[in-house]
Amino acid sequence: MSLRRITAADAIAQLGQFDAVIDARSESEHAEDRLPGAVNWPVLNDAQRADIGTQYKQVSPFDARKRGAVMAARNIAQHIETHAAELPRSWRPLVYCWRGGQRSGSLSLVLGEIGFQVQVLEGGYREFRRAVLAELEVLPARLQFVVLCGRTGSAKSRLLQALATEGAQVLDLEAIACHRGSVLGPEPGRPQPSQKAFETQVWQALRALDPARPVFVEGESRTIGRLRLPEALTEAVRAARCLQVQMPLAARVQFLLQDYAHFVRDTDSFCQRLAALRELRGAAVVEGWQQRARAGAHGGVVEELLTLHYDPVYEKSMARNFKHYAQAEVVALDNGDPSTLQAVAARWAAAPLHRPLETPHVPA
Numbered sequence: 001m002s003l004r005r006i007t008a009a010d011a012i013a014q015l016g017q018f019d020a021v022i023d024a025r026s027e028s029e030h031a032e033d034r035l036p037g038a039v040n041w042p043v044l045n046d047a048q049r050a051d052i053g054t055q056y057k058q059v060s061p062f063d064a065r066k067r068g069a070v071m072a073a074r075n076i077a078q079h080i081e082t083h084a085a086e087l088p089r090s091w092r093p094l095v096y097c098w099r100g101g102q103r104s105g106s107l108s109l110v111l112g113e114i115g116f117q118v119q120v121l122e123g124g125y126r127e128f129r130r131a132v133l134a135e136l137e138v139l140p141a142r143l144q145f146v147v148l149c150g151r152t153g154s155a156k157s158r159l160l161q162a163l164a165t166e167g168a169q170v171l172d173l174e175a176i177a178c179h180r181g182s183v184l185g186p187e188p189g190r191p192q193p194s195q196k197a198f199e200t201q202v203w204q205a206l207r208a209l210d211p212a213r214p215v216f217v218e219g220e221s222r223t224i225g226r227l228r229l230p231e232a233l234t235e236a237v238r239a240a241r242c243l244q245v246q247m248p249l250a251a252r253v254q255f256l257l258q259d260y261a262h263f264v265r266d267t268d269s270f271c272q273r274l275a276a277l278r279e280l281r282g283a284a285v286v287e288g289w290q291q292r293a294r295a296g297a298h299g300g301v302v303e304e305l306l307t308l309h310y311d312p313v314y315e316k317s318m319a320r321n322f323k324h325y326a327q328a329e330v331v332a333l334d335n336g337d338p339s340t341l342q343a344v345a346a347r348w349a350a351a352p353l354h355r356p357l358e359t360p361h362v363p364a
Contacts, residue, residue, distance in 0.1 A: 003112030006119045008127040011035075011094060018119070020093040024103040025125065033196035035096065035121075035128055036204055041079040043072045043103040072106050080110065089115050096121035096128070129196065132203045139206040140236035145171075147237055149219045149318055149328055150245030152182065152310040153252030153302075155336035156218050158259070159245060162338070162345035163216050169209055171217040176201045179225035181218075182310070183276045186225065188262050198227045206233075216348075219322055238321050242328035243348070247336065253303050255336035264298050281309060 006014075015021070021038040023030045026049050030040040044052065048071050056064035084091075093116065097103035100123045112118045121128065148156045157174055164170040174181050177198060178190040186192075193201065209215050219242070222234055247255070263270035271290040278286045285308075289301045318325045331348065333340055 003108055003118045003120065005100070005122045006094070007122050008131040011096075011119075011121050011128070012131060014094075017092075018094045019091050022093050022095045022107070023125075024095060024097040024107045029098065029125075032194045033125075033129070033200055035094075035125070036200070038096075039083075041076075041083065041107065043075055043097070043107055044068065045075070048075075072103070076107055076110050079107070080114070084111070084114075084116075087116070090117065092117040092119070094119050094121060096124045098124050099126050100124035132200055135207070136199060136203055136230040137232050139203070140230070140233040142211045143206070143209055143215050143236065144211070144213075145237050145240035146214045146216050147219045147240050147242045147322065148216060148245055148331075149242045149322065149325060150247070150331075151252065151314050152306060153256045153259075153336075154245045154247040155255055155259075155333060155341060156245050158336060158338075159331075159333075159341050159345060160216060160218060162341040163349055165342070166345045166349035168345070168349040169213050169215045171205055171209070171215050173202070173218065173220055173229065174224060176205065177224040177227050179227070181220055181224045184260060184263065184270075184273050186273075192225050192227055195227055199230060202230060202233065219318060221317065239323050242322055242324050243331050244325075244328035245331045245333060247333045249303065249306065251333070251335040252306060253299055256302050256306075257298060259336070267293050267298075270298075277309065 015036060021035050023034050023038040023040045024043045025040075026042050026044060026046045027040060028046050030038070030042075034040075048068075052064050052068040052071070055067065093111065095104045095108040095111070095118060097105075100121055104120050104124060108118045108120045123130075148159060150156050157172070157180065160170050160172050164172070174185075176193075178187050178192045179185045180187070192198070217237055217240075219237065220229060220234075222229055257264060263273070270293055274286055274289055274293070289304065293301050331344060333344060
């Protein structure tokens with residue numbers, strides 16, 4: 001039998017070297033979060049786990065284990081027949097479950113007996129999760145962030161994407177969160193990941209960045225939709241150099257109408273999202289916006305949303321939370337056209353951003 005156990009730290013260091021990473025947990029556990037690139041071979045599926053768990057507590061642990069063994073054996077046989085029948089002896093998978101116990105042990109035992117080069121994650125997903133959280137505490141401090149600030153509609157996210165195409169290092173948190181970070185932020189057809197999956201994806205992104213090069217990131221609040229940013233990342237970004245993206249109001253309105261075209265097409269959804277502002281802006285104001293939107297006056301509604309709601313809130317938040325916002329260098333955009341963003345991105349991707357931030361002189 002070819003089988004050995006591996007620590008979470010060693011597994012993380014070797015992630016790209018395994019031929020497969022196999023998650024032996026149930027489908028719902030796998031969906032919530034998993035090791036990068038893991039495929040799901042449930043030793044017990046959700047329904048079976050619930051069934052066996054009930055029998056274990058209410059009838060007999062011994063009888064539950066017997067039934068569970070039968071189910072597990074059948075599932076493992078099906079996985080091998082479906083996924084492993086044509087694999088060579090040299091195939092080298094990493095197998096894990098929740099704690100590195102019975103489920104990964106059962107699957108890896110059979111795979112090892114076949115002759116595959118199996119490694120089992122010691123402590124399972126739980127130890128991987130602990131390692132991720134520990135690294136999220138230290139990784140942000142190693143990076144030199146450059147924060148894109150700017151009022152809503154100034155195309156910051158699109159500028160981040162343009163910077164990435166120019167070869168700059170980018171951390172696009174809204175893309176990872178599947179949310180644009182405001183009341184109107186949910187992405188149609190793209191549900192947000194779980195908090196655990198979000199943190200794992202942020203961890204992956206941070207690990208891939210070169211500390212010797214600047215990392216462009218958008219200035220965010222502590223939450224994006226229902227997801228909370230890792231605290232150490234929030235603090236590192238808020239202490240970083242800022243670039244202030246500026247665009248004329250009319251251009252911002254036009255950009256938002258294009259970038260949020262799904263709300264223009266689906267006015268009912270737009271009005272439902274506006275309802276979330278009742279407490280802040282008052283029922284009469286919000287109902288007025290909804291009526292005008294239903295009448296087709298989306299541009300006017302967007303302009304008032306910016307001037308009456310988003311802009312004042314944004315300025316107060318940035319000035320309060322971002323250490324170097326007052327000294328931000330200006331990035332002036334005439335509009336949010338792709339050609340405009342690409343030209344600006346090309347300039348800033350090559351800019352010498354390694355010089356230290358200056359501390360303003362305060363007279364004695």
